[in-house]
Amino acid sequence: MHPRAGQTKKRTRIQAKNEAKILEAALDIFATFGFRGTTIDQIAQKAEMSKPNLLYYFRRKEDIYISVLERTLDEWLTPLTELDPDGDPIEEIGKYTSLKLKMSQNDPTASRLFANEILHGAPMIEHVLKGSLKNLVDEKAAVIHHWVKAGKLTKVDPYHLIFMIWATTQHYADFKIQMRAILGDDVDQPDYYEKAGQTISTVFFEGIKPR
Amino acid sequence: MHPRAGQTKKRTRIQAKNEAKILEAALDIFATFGFRGTTIDQIAQKAEMSKPNLLYYFRRKEDIYISVLERTLDEWLTPLTELDPDGDPIEEIGKYTSLKLKMSQNDPTASRLFANEILHGAPMIEHVLKGSLKNLVDEKAAVIHHWVKAGKLTKVDPYHLIFMIWATTQHYADFKIQMRAILGDDVDQPDYYEKAGQTISTVFFEGIKPR
DNA sequence: CGTTAATTTGACCAAATGGTCAGAAATTTA
DNA sequence: TAAATTTCTGACCATTTGGTCAAATTAACG
Incomplete structure (x- = not known):
C-alpha cells in the first residue's frame, strides 16, 4: 500500500529512513535553487534513489517542499520563544542575537x-x-516594549528592533557568497563569525557614536 | 538585420523603445520569480509583445537577465561611492543608511x-x-577604518559594519512580505519607513543600552 | 511611389520535467 | 516456506518552455 494513503498506519523502518533521507536532501537542494529551480531528479539523486521511488514517498514535488518547510520552521522559531521577560534585557537580547548568528553559521x-x-x-x-509567527512576534514585541517603558532599553520600536536582529544575523547565511567574494575564504573560518558577533554586539549595545 | 548582430550599428527608435520596455518588464518578473522561475512568455506578456518578437531583441533568456542585472547594478552601488572620507563620519554613515533605506522603499x-x-x-x-564591488567595499572599509583609528567611531570592524547596514536596509525590501504578515498594511504607508529609519539610526548611533 | 531594411508573428521543434503505471524485487508476516 | 505486503524500477506520457524559422507586415528612405 502507498505509505501516504493512511496517516494512522504505522510507519515502516524503511519508510522512516527514506523519508528522512529525502527531506534532508531536499532541504539542501531547495535552499540552493528555490522551489521552481529544483527538480525532483536532483533531490532523488542526492537522496540516492530513483525518481519514481522518491515519488512513492511523496506524491508531488510540492509535498516535499511543504514537509521541508514545516520541519525547519520549528527549529527556526525556537530561539525567539526563549526570550525571557524576567531576564536582563541586554543579556536576553544578546543571547538571542548570538544564538541566531550561530544558527546562520551552523545551518545556513x-x-x-x-x-x-x-x-x-x-x-x-x-x-x-x-x-504562529505573528503571534510570537507580537508577544515578544510586547516584552521589549515593556523593557523600553521601564527605561531598561533605549527608546526603540520593538518590531523594528526584532527585524534588525533578524536582518543582521540571517545576512550571514543568505549573503555569504557575497561576503566571500569580498573577503575571500576567511569567511569560512570560525573567527570570522566571532568578529561578526563582536561587531554586532558593539553596534547594538553601544552604537557607533563614540562617547 | 538583427539588432544584436552589430554592436556599432546605430539603434533604431523602435529598438530603443522595445528594449527598454522589455528590460523594465523583466526586472519586475525576475525580481519576483528568480531566473529559473521566470518564463520568457511572462516577460513578453508584461512587455506587451509576442515571445518571438521579444527574442528578436534578446536572443536568449540569459541575455535579458544579464542586461537587467548590469543595468540595475550601477544604481545599486552608487550610494556607497558617495561616502565622503572628508565628511563627518556619523553624518556620512547616517546619510548612506538613510539613502539605502529609501532605495528599499522606492525600488524594492x-x-x-x-x-x-x-x-x-x-x-x-x-x-x-x-x-568592482570588492574594490569599492575595500576602499570604503579603509575610510571607516581610518575614522575608527581617529577615534571618531566606536571600535568596530568596517566590513561587518557595512554588512550590517546592507542587511538592515535591504531587509525592508527583501522581507517586506514577512513584515506585512506581522504588521498588516501599515507597512505600505510612508511613516512606516520613517519609523524604520528612526529605529535604525537610534540603534546604530546610540545602541540599545541606556546610559 | 517603390525598394530596401527592420519588425512582427504563427507554426513548429527539441529538451526538460512533473508525474503515472504495470510489474519486478525485496521484505514482512503467517 | 509460501502468501501477502511493501518497496522499487524502467518505460512511458503530457505539459511546459527555451528557442528557431520562414514568411508576412510595417517602417524608412531615396
Whole structure:
C-alpha cells in the first residue's frame, strides 16, 4: 500500500529512513535553487534513489517542499520563544542575537530556504507567517516594549528592533557568497563569525557614536 | 538585420523603445520569480509583445537577465561611492543608511533581484562581486577604518559594519512580505519607513543600552 | 511611389520535467 | 516456506518552455 494513503498506519523502518533521507536532501537542494529551480531528479539523486521511488514517498514535488518547510520552521522559531521577560534585557537580547548568528553559521540552509520562500511571496507559508509567527512576534514585541517603558532599553520600536536582529544575523547565511567574494575564504573560518558577533554586539549595545 | 548582430550599428527608435520596455518588464518578473522561475512568455506578456518578437531583441533568456542585472547594478552601488572620507563620519554613515533605506522603499525590485541572484550562488555576477564591488567595499572599509583609528567611531570592524547596514536596509525590501504578515498594511504607508529609519539610526548611533 | 531594411508573428521543434503505471524485487508476516 | 505486503524500477506520457524559422507586415528612405 502507498505509505501516504493512511496517516494512522504505522510507519515502516524503511519508510522512516527514506523519508528522512529525502527531506534532508531536499532541504539542501531547495535552499540552493528555490522551489521552481529544483527538480525532483536532483533531490532523488542526492537522496540516492530513483525518481519514481522518491515519488512513492511523496506524491508531488510540492509535498516535499511543504514537509521541508514545516520541519525547519520549528527549529527556526525556537530561539525567539526563549526570550525571557524576567531576564536582563541586554543579556536576553544578546543571547538571542548570538544564538541566531550561530544558527546562520551552523545551518545556513534553513535560513536560505525561508529567504527564498519569502522573496518569492511566501506562497506556501503565508498562513504560518500570519499565524504562529505573528503571534510570537507580537508577544515578544510586547516584552521589549515593556523593557523600553521601564527605561531598561533605549527608546526603540520593538518590531523594528526584532527585524534588525533578524536582518543582521540571517545576512550571514543568505549573503555569504557575497561576503566571500569580498573577503575571500576567511569567511569560512570560525573567527570570522566571532568578529561578526563582536561587531554586532558593539553596534547594538553601544552604537557607533563614540562617547 | 538583427539588432544584436552589430554592436556599432546605430539603434533604431523602435529598438530603443522595445528594449527598454522589455528590460523594465523583466526586472519586475525576475525580481519576483528568480531566473529559473521566470518564463520568457511572462516577460513578453508584461512587455506587451509576442515571445518571438521579444527574442528578436534578446536572443536568449540569459541575455535579458544579464542586461537587467548590469543595468540595475550601477544604481545599486552608487550610494556607497558617495561616502565622503572628508565628511563627518556619523553624518556620512547616517546619510548612506538613510539613502539605502529609501532605495528599499522606492525600488524594492532591485534589491530583490540581487538577493535572488546571490541566494542562488550568484552564478551570473560573481565576477562583478569579486571585481568592482570588492574594490569599492575595500576602499570604503579603509575610510571607516581610518575614522575608527581617529577615534571618531566606536571600535568596530568596517566590513561587518557595512554588512550590517546592507542587511538592515535591504531587509525592508527583501522581507517586506514577512513584515506585512506581522504588521498588516501599515507597512505600505510612508511613516512606516520613517519609523524604520528612526529605529535604525537610534540603534546604530546610540545602541540599545541606556546610559 | 517603390525598394530596401527592420519588425512582427504563427507554426513548429527539441529538451526538460512533473508525474503515472504495470510489474519486478525485496521484505514482512503467517 | 509460501502468501501477502511493501518497496522499487524502467518505460512511458503530457505539459511546459527555451528557442528557431520562414514568411508576412510595417517602417524608412531615396
